[in-house]
Amino acid sequence: MPIYEYICLDCKNEVELIRPMGQADAPLTCEACGGERLKRKLAVFYAHSGGRVVAGTAPVPSCSGCAGGNCSSCGH
Ligand SMILES: [Zn+2]
Numbered sequence: 001m002p003i004y005e006y007i008c009l010d011c012k013n014e015v016e017l018i019r020p021m022g023q024a025d026a027p028l029t030c031e032a033c034g035g036e037r038l039k040r041k042l043a044v045f046y047a048h049s050g051g052r053v054v055a056g057t058a059p060v061p062s063c064s065g066c067a068g069g070n071c072s073s074c075g076h
Pocket of ligand 1: 008009010011012013030031032033034035
């Protein structure tokens with residue numbers, strides 16, 4: 001499940017919550033000031049996993065027509 005970060009627009013308090021994707025925008029109350037105007041930031045889970053994928057495959061050129069990032073079998 002992704003970790004969502006929210007920031008309170010009233011007091012700038014930041015909140016991290018693990019939630020199902022379907023509830024990413026469900027109403028939330030700020031613990032610090034009791035306000036309900038919280039804005040969702042990036043989902044941490046996806047940001048981190050995306051970074052790993054890019055770093056792991058970047059050194060090897062690949063195309064969509066061959067497996068494993070090795071293009072010697074398809075002529076690219
Ligand atoms: Zn607040």
